[in-house]
Amino acid sequence: MTKAYFKAILREIWRSKARFFSILLIIFLGVAFYTGIRATGPDMLQAADTYFAKQKLATNSVQSTMGLTKADTKVLDKHQDVLTYQAVKYLDVNQLNNNRVVRVSELPTKQSLDQLTVVSGRLPKRANEIVLDQQAKRLQPSLKLGSTYRIVSSKTLNQKFKRRTFKVVGFVNSPRYVENVSRGVTTVGKGTLDYLAFVQPKTLRLNVATRIDVQFKNLAKVTPYSATYKRLNKQNTAKLKRWLKPQAKKRQQQLQRQARAKLKPLAQQVAALKAQVPATTPALVKLTAQLKAATAQVNAIEKPTYLYTDRSDNPGYTEYHENTQRVVALSTVFPLFFIAIAALICLTTMTRMVEELRLQMGTLKALGYSNAAVGSEFMIYGGLAALVGTGLGVGFGVNFFPQFIAQAYGSMYNLPAISVQYLWPDIMVALVIALVCTLGTALVVLRVDLRSLPAQLLQPKAPKAGQTLLLERWRGLWRRLSFNHKITLRNLFRYKQRLLMTVLGIAGCMAMMITGFGLKDSIGDISSKQFNELWHYDAIVTRNGQETAAQKRTISRPKLYQNSLLLKSKQVTIKQNGVAEQTATLGVPKAMAQLNRFVVLRNRQTHRVYHLSNQGAIIDEKLAKLYDVKVGDQLPIKLAGQTTKKVKIAAIAENYVNHFVYLSPTYYQHVFGAKPVYNANLVQFKTTNEKKENAYANTLLKQAGILNVTLMSTEKKTNFKMFDSMNLVVLIFVVSAGALALVVLYNLTNINVSERIRELSTIKVLGFYDGEVTMYIFRENLILTGLGIIFGCFLGNWLHAYILQTAETNALMFSPGIHPMSYVYSALLTVAFSLVVMIMMHRKLKRVNMLDALKSVD
Template sequence: MIGMTKVYLKMLFREIRHSKARFISIMLIIFMGVAFYTGIRASGPDMLQAATNYYAKQRLATQTVQSTAGITPADLKILKQHDHNLTWQATKSVDINQLNNNRVVRVAEIPTHQRLNRVKVVSGRLPKRANEIVLDQQARTLQPRLRLGGTYRIATTKGFNRQFTRRQFKIVGFVNSPRYLETTDRGVTTVGKGTLDYFALVKPGTLKQSLYSRVDVAFDNLKGVTPYTAAYNRRSKTNTAKLKHWFRPQAAKRQQQLQRQARQQLAPEQQKVNLLRQQLPSSSPILQQAQTRIKQAQAKIATIDQPNYLVTGRSANPGYSEYHENTQRVVALSTVFPLFFIAIAALICLTTMTRMVAELRIQMGTLKALGYSNAAIGSEFLFYGGLASLIGTLLGVAFGVNFFPQFIAQAYGNMYNLPAIHVQYIWSDILIALVIALACTIGSALVALRVDLTSLPATLMLPKAPKAGKTLWLEHWHTLWNRLSFNHKVTLRNLFRYKQRLLMTVLGIAGCMAMMITGFGLKDSIGDISVKQFNQLWHYDAIVVRTGRQTAAQQQALHHEALYRDDLVLKQSQVTVQKAGVANQTASLSVPQHPDRLKQFVVLRDRKTHRRQALGNHGAIIDEKLAKLYGVKAGDRLPVKLGNQPLKSVRIAAVAENYVNHFIYLSPTYYRQVFRGKPVFNGNLVQFNHHAKRQQDAFANNLLKHKGLLNVTLLSTEKQTNFQMLDTMNLVVIIFVVAAGALALVVLYNLTNINVSERIRELSTIKVLGFYDREVTMYIFRENLILTVLGIIVGCFFGNWLHHYILTTAETNNLMFSPGIHPISYVYSALLTLAFSLLVMAIMHRKLKRINMLDALQSVD
């Protein structure tokens, strides 16, 4: 038995040594399939684990409580009663519009002991003195002049300025907060343009306000529970319900307190009126006016409503829910994308093992004649394929798990403030990959052996009869067939004679072509966003936001700017779209004062037909991505929340093309119908007559010097901010093209090598007949060229489908890719595929030149 094992091992390794190219090609195809499968499958869990560790380390709160009337010490006593079940931390903050740098900033006091939402210092340190401040890392991106040791000055409106004990600070650090997972999104506000740019943290005592802005809560029952899981969501929902129950009685108490405070403030006035009543007759106009004022004040006190206590979970934090959705997108990609490699690997392995069985027929017949069992004879092929699978799987796992998660995390790195991921081996996926790899090789070997193992030794020891030729349907087309040369006729006959090879080659090349089209198509889809959004759809250059309606002085200041060409007055505010099962989305609500002029500034059109859409009085126009997220269409309704108002239902009149962020356009008439009030036209869309950056900055700075003008958003800045994260997507394109190229080389080389091996006697014969080396190569190359062209054609259809799938899977919630692929991308993909085919033929040309014709003709096979 030992001797038998040694003999078999010698046979096995001799076969590997004599067919190195075949063994390596099987190993490579398995390597690529396993690398993509295990690598991309590990990316989602790795990203989630990085987030889980970050939330735990920074102690991200599980719930947040806010009140429309502020958080009082009495509210905090409610939480103190439950200290044994939770941890809480109250914070004071104020949102300001910086008039000296055109940014909306949330200034908050950092607690002395950060029990929750611990900020992570990126550079510098936390403030130790009253005159020190730390800024959001995003501030350094938006304002590159900000640096450690520099001076930061708060310069906002007089009312907000009075809320600070000091307004000039020394910058001692830059930080990230777990409350803001995204690098750019800081949430909405009622100040300025409606969205926050960044936050700043100061020492306690800097803000004069007596009430807290919010209180963060972390329940003990969620410690150690993995975020985003069903268990976490179930407990978090229960905890939110508890907080709402605890604070429900506080609403009535706080209402009574506010009314009592208002009456106390009114008491001195009431005393003055009582004195006037004693001194003046009841018909006195002064007394009547004073009494009227008192009655009006008392009526206002009576109408003070109960404050709303808003309890939110982590999903209200910008980026928290979307990060999870992005990891799920990666998981979805890992389910379908590697199937291309696995399917092609199975096809190539079947072809290769079939050829190997055909080559070793005589050896199988000899062993069978010597009394070896079918199991013993077949074990050589199983070991051969199994060894290639095992080595390919080990190398694929080592490369895929260590490369793809890092690569994908880096692609998302510009979007989120998260630490680097730690690679983890998911053994269930690795086991599945190994089983698939073994099924591709061992399964293919069993399929190839199913006939030969049941044959008699005498049959196996005879050469297999060559595949019979068939009359082609093309031969009946005498006019064309008779015009073809001998070589062309032979090429066509060989193509349809070996149908399995034709199918394998076409599908293999089609898969490679599909991946290249997807890579170049992604580049097109990303690049088109900028062109379509900022050149075709938006025809304005700046957004100006005011405190209220436009005054004559503000209008004159705007019209006298050198850059000014035209403007559209509108209401501009941020709303939240809320619906169960979908992460909350922030959208820009715009109400133009003159809807008929909107088309000069914004193109509202159907993406497919380009049919223009007019803003009417019976519904809103929303963007396509928002409609997709909430599964709505024209005629449906969308739940929208504006500020502290109750949730409103907006009817959708049309869905318009859009790629960046979300919008909702309403006419003034429909706005009044939905929100029960007249819109305050607090903004302008402004068009410039030229676009020099320095002059645009001067335009913004000049306007902000005028009273009542809060913010100027330049679209050139928005374009730069929105698309810097998309630069990393070029890496995705490179990966697709490189992977497709590697796959094309392996597939073409393997199939061409098999083709040459199967027809070695035929090639030797034509070489003996006097064909030159170049003519012998062309004999094979013509077939490869035709198969490559067929694969390119089929790959165009596969590529379109794969590109569409990846776009719909990889899109973020506030971004929609342009779905079209440029014609030139098909050309690039086809040329690269042809280039790989030429490279393989160049390698094969050298091999064909070294064929020993006499040995080949003397062989039995």
């Protein structure tokens, strides 16, 4: 390539800088989207991996129904070459003074595992100091550094604390609980933990450890969630079970020895009395019976059950990985969808460029330049746009999108900020795609012209021939159309490639905007549908047993009270291979016929109302989807302390937040072999008032036997605060789609004007005003925009459904509908972009030099 030829290429880039920068911008947007969203999932996983390693999160945990002793830790001491362990003591407490269920744990003298992250303040150093989970601050805003924290629970639990008044010296995050809302299940109070508290050792009166946390050394450098991690963890769990298996029998024998030692004085007393009095003496008979009963109890002491869990049982751990996989799923379809539009526009742009430079190509070929040299101009032109666009796109996308999306998920998890990673395989794929979009399309367009003779290239290309439209045969309508309208319709079908590209480009952008607005609708509808249409109660009152007369009076006496429903409410777990363990609320209403006044159980699509029967359970739609079950199938559920039971599914009902399983009293007894204990009330209020509701809850908590009062207004405020951050994701969709729509419309309109500049100059010479010349083009654009909007509505529906399916969490189901106004907003934005482009084109057309445009190219 000569120096002069290279200068000519640079001049061509500068002469057609609008076209060059439009290609660059399209490549930039496509690459930024692809590399940015592709990097988000790995970046989020890397942040979790680093956090778990830094805080030394345990890989496994062991618990026992009778506690864990030093004999258990001695077994683990023998295997210190392969593991590290830490014994933990904790109590779950139902706080009667603040209506919360709290896990109070003693901090080990040295935190070798599960190290806490101090968010503010410091860790406790004295016996009267306490640190609280960061979740406590969200649930109880009055808690601050330096404030007094009191533990007020049942008399039995209070006695297990050496002190119950503490000074708050810090707020922390535990690596065991990365999710901001859930803290797992418990057998205390309402069945779920609200937050955690940590105190100094020897605060609790416990003789044995509650849990032993274990970290296997062979997993230290293995990436969490990977197949290798799962395989090694399975082997490690099997080893742990094998090592501790003999301990159950030893612990049983130890407890029996301790119990017999306590009986020894009684046995000696009976033996001494037998030697002194006849066997029929009443006192001897009574003592003998007591000894016999006590001995029977000692012999009845069973072996403790050892429970083995791993990280996947921690709330949020598995779900976080599933969320990153959802982002990965989005990154495979959405950016490619974006790039496909870019490829179409590049094809149109490069086609126009080749047609414009036919004369130059013919001249160069006549001068003896080879096909490679002639084609190199287009290769350099397109390649430079691809390289610069890719470089800028990677720099922007990798640094912006992961941070933006992780921030949206950040409200759901307490993990540290992500670090940017440049994933070179994905960057290379993006570069190849960008080069294919430019160089590939240029080669496709050049393949004919490079084979042509110079004489053919030096002649102008014949304009596209007009053709008779089918619409012209409808003579009644065609005669009534004005000349301008007839020309518009003929031109639309004359340039079919432009018609197709414009419609597809606008449809793609319209689809992405509909998806963005649709996501906002789907997220926003969760709150209104769940709390206004499906749940018609204002509070849940949890007791320690059946309702007493005093409790009934306390619940129904305040003026705020309207109605209530007695039911059994317990947390159950559902576990199945391939699906993260789910927690659901088991509900058994005493008055089955009254349930639908408090909870609407209906089909989501038909709104047909379901009623409980004695033939099976009603479960929520998301739970059925997760476990791939339908009506008539069996679902395994497990109550704490009981074996897994299977329930038959009688109906699947609409629900958006959390999971439920409703059974009739008769069916519950059939499944679990016992009558339900109605330990809860769903309560309806006459009016909603935060101050009155809090006063009502405080009154109930003073009543003996009432463990917890959950106000739905508080739940709504807490659970849906996280959805505000999802607006960031919606903003990404709308802004990105809008930017692409603007570039697409500008590029295609600019090409259209360039192709027909002689035609437009001719009509200007014939006396058309500037506005009429602009409308000559704008009418076509408006029709194409309308067609793109119509096609985009269908495409947007499909893309929105796909995004919802991949973006849902396990405990959440999005409302699948899109509001009509979302279609209107998307259409109006698309039309607005079209108007902006036409204003720009109008200014360009006003400055057209008609004489130059009409010069012959012969």
